[in-house]
Amino acid sequence: MVDQNKAAPEQLKLQLKRLYYEDRLLLENLNLSVKRGEKILLMGATGSGKTSLLNTLNLMNMNYEGDIYFEGKELRQYNAQLLRSRIITVMQEPWLGDALVKEALSEPFGYMAIRKRGITENQESILRLLKAFELPAEHLEKKAEQLSGGEKQRLALLRALILQPEILLLDEISSALDQETSRIISQIIFHQFPGTVIAISHDPLWQNSWERRWEIKEGRILDNGAAAWT
Amino acid sequence: MDISYIGLILSLLLLAFPILIFWQLKLKLVKQLLSSFARMIAQLALIGIWLQILLDKDNLWLTLFWVLIMLSNAVITLRNRISFQKKILMPIFFMALGVASLIVLPWVMLVVIRPQPLYRSEILIPIYGMILGNSMNSCALAMERFEGKLSDNWKAYYTRLSLGANIWEAALPAFRQAMHISLLPRLLSIASMGIVSLPGMMTGQILGGASALIAIKYQMMIMAAIFSSVSIADYLAIRMYLKRRFDRYDLPI
Numbered sequence: 001m002v003d004q005n006k007a008a009p010e011q012l013k014l015q016l017k018r019l020y021y022e023d024r025l026l027l028e029n030l031n032l033s034v035k036r037g038e039k040i041l042l043m044g045a046t047g048s049g050k051t052s053l054l055n056t057l058n059l060m061n062m063n064y065e066g067d068i069y070f071e072g073k074e075l076r077q078y079n080a081q082l083l084r085s086r087i088i089t090v091m092q093e094p095w096l097g098d099a100l101v102k103e104a105l106s107e108p109f110g111y112m113a114i115r116k117r118g119i120t121e122n123q124e125s126i127l128r129l130l131k132a133f134e135l136p137a138e139h140l141e142k143k144a145e146q147l148s149g150g151e152k153q154r155l156a157l158l159r160a161l162i163l164q165p166e167i168l169l170l171d172e173i174s175s176a177l178d179q180e181t182s183r184i185i186s187q188i189i190f191h192q193f194p195g196t197v198i199a200i201s202h203d204p205l206w207q208n209s210w211e212r213r214w215e216i217k218e219g220r221i222l223d224n225g226a227a228a229w230t
Numbered sequence: 231m232d233i234s235y236i237g238l239i240l241s242l243l244l245l246a247f248p249i250l251i252f253w254q255l256k257l258k259l260v261k262q263l264l265s266s267f268a269r270m271i272a273q274l275a276l277i278g279i280w281l282q283i284l285l286d287k288d289n290l291w292l293t294l295f296w297v298l299i300m301l302s303n304a305v306i307t308l309r310n311r312i313s314f315q316k317k318i319l320m321p322i323f324f325m326a327l328g329v330a331s332l333i334v335l336p337w338v339m340l341v342v343i344r345p346q347p348l349y350r351s352e353i354l355i356p357i358y359g360m361i362l363g364n365s366m367n368s369c370a371l372a373m374e375r376f377e378g379k380l381s382d383n384w385k386a387y388y389t390r391l392s393l394g395a396n397i398w399e400a401a402l403p404a405f406r407q408a409m410h411i412s413l414l415p416r417l418l419s420i421a422s423m424g425i426v427s428l429p430g431m432m433t434g435q436i437l438g439g440a441s442a443l444i445a446i447k448y449q450m451m452i453m454a455a456i457f458s459s460v461s462i463a464d465y466l467a468i469r470m471y472l473k474r475r476f477d478r479y480d481l482p483i
Contacts, residue, residue, distance in 0.1 A: 058392060059479050080479045085394025095389040113394035163393060 010069075011036045011196060012057070012167065017066035021052040028219050029229045030066075036166075039190060039197045039209065044216030050200045053216075054169045057198070058087040070167075081113035088165040092172040094156030096144035104144055105159050119164055129158050132192065134184050150181035157185060161193065170199035179205065231437075242267070285352045293351040297335075297358055301327060304366040311370050314377055318474045323369060326467035330365055331358070334459040342451055357452065360431065364456045365463040372412035372464040373471065379404035384482075397472060397480040405468055412464050413457075420453055429453075 012034035019027040026049030034040065044050050055061035057068065059080045068075045075083060085108075096104045108114050109121040130137055133154040144152060153173055160168060168189070174182040182205050189197055190209045199206075215222040220229045233241075245263065252259050284292055301324070308323045309316055335358055339345070345353050380387060380401065390400035423429055424446075428436075431452050435445040477483055 060388070060392060060481070062477075062479055062481065081394050081396045084392055088394075089392045091385075091389070091392075093385075095383075095385040097386060107390075108393045108395070111393070111395045111399050113396065160393070 010034060011071060013067075013069040015067045015069075016064055018064065019049060019052060019056060019061075019066075020063040021049065021061070022063070026052055026219065027216070027221070030221055032214070032221065032223060032228050034196060034198070037194060037196055038211055040199070040212045040214060041206075041210040042198060042200050042214045042216070048216040049219075050216060051171055054089060054171055054198065054200065057167070057169055058084045058089055060084075060089070079113070081111070082116060085111070085113040085117060085163060086165055087167040087169065088160045088163060089169040089171060090157050090160050090173050092175060094152050094173075096152055096155060096159075098143060098145060100140070101142055101144055101147070101155060102140040105140070105155070105162065108159070108163055114163060117164075122162070126158070126162060129161060132184075132188055133158055150177045153177060154181065154185065157188070161188075165195060167196040167198065168193065170197060170201065172200050172202070174201060174203040174206070182206070231439075281355065284355065288347070288351050290347070290349050293349050293354060296351075296355060297331075300355075300358060300362055301331065304362050308366060308370055312373065315471075315475070318471065319373065322467055322470045322474065325470060326369060326463045327362065327365055329466055330459040330463040331362065333462060334361055334455050338451065338455050356431075357455070360452055361455055361459045365459045368412050368416070368460040369463050369467050372408045373467055375411045376404055376408035376468050376471070379407050391480055397476050400480065401472055405472075408468060409461075409464055413461060416457060416460065420457065423449075423453070 010033040012032075014030055014032040016027060016030040018025055019030070042050050042053065052061050052063075056064050057070075057075075059075055059078070062076075070078070070083065070087065097107075099107075105126060106121050109119070126140075127137055130139070135151060135154055135158075139147065139151065139155070144155070147155070157173065170189070174185055177185075182203055186203070186206050186209060189199075190206075213222075213224055214228070215225075220227070222228065245267065248263060249260055251257070252263070284296055304327055305320060305323045309320055312319055335354070338357060338361075339354055340348055343353060383404075386403070387400050429449050432442075432445040432449040435448060436442060440448075475482060
């Protein structure tokens, strides 16, 4: 089970020497820590390394030097699947597959890592979340391809939430969505999800809700305007 | 009933029809036709002489040697056919086809047919040729499909991974589809056997003078052997490929 409370005071601690995307050096000498439940906005120009940094946090990019601690343990020491099920990414264009929505939602509950964490499928919480996302329950019986972009994105976020992640990594999830969808999503991220959120977003609707801003500038990060490098 | 050499030459006269057709249509296939048939005749003549020696000697080591040559040829053919990840795939094909052969061929020879001697090459070599040829083609198809399914849809793979799936869980849908595409046509053709066409082995045996009853028994046996070997080879090849295609964090290499 989750050892959320007994471990280190900070949930996430980044002591990165270098971070690359393929051969390109993106970030250097980064020192940051994150408390549980913080909502952090990650900003920076295109190609500055925002997505690579997010991908690094759940072992989808291994191209880094230095250490990243999650609950006191370096990422590389984790079982990758277990870590990824605790730190979940939602991507800009979600993939839900060609099966029925309910099948897409229940597939991860069959994964070994999710079972090991003792998380089981709970129809009630799915229905409750569907309601919160303002999606009709009938959508469960539909194929994902029949749904609109906004509906798919809400379902992708819902799929992540029912797996009870401790950290959510959001990569531009509200870009290309209408204001209404964006409002529904922000309501859930900022007011209902208790865990940590680190997000790349240009959504003006969300701009005032962030507690903290990381801005990537020339391979360094400004943390709420202060230098986060050593 | 033997064919005389003059008869054989006369059979080649049948090629006059396609050549005339090509000529009238100005279809540039005449050269290809001549070279293809010349190659076929030369290759079969050589292999015929070699097989005659092999079958006459009926020597265990010579037979096993030839089995190994056949296996290596199959792997080399596969290497030339597959256009991706060649380095990884060569040893994988060798292992997959080798293991499938090691399971199916001894069963057929030592348990089912039990000829005297048990390695009798006039039975072993043609049967192995059919098993191996089919497994080889199927392996190539299954592997192409698997890689195709994966790379058509990396998003599916990465999404599953990012939700906590292990490599097996993330690649299983592509694995399943590859096996399905590779095996279903075989099952359908097995189901139509005898109605639409007489299968090759049976035809050969009947022409060679065996009774139809013996021929169908061989046919049934060889279909089971081929299908078993094909399934084993496809499965093993993709499983081993999974191990080599991804690193310890399940990211593609």
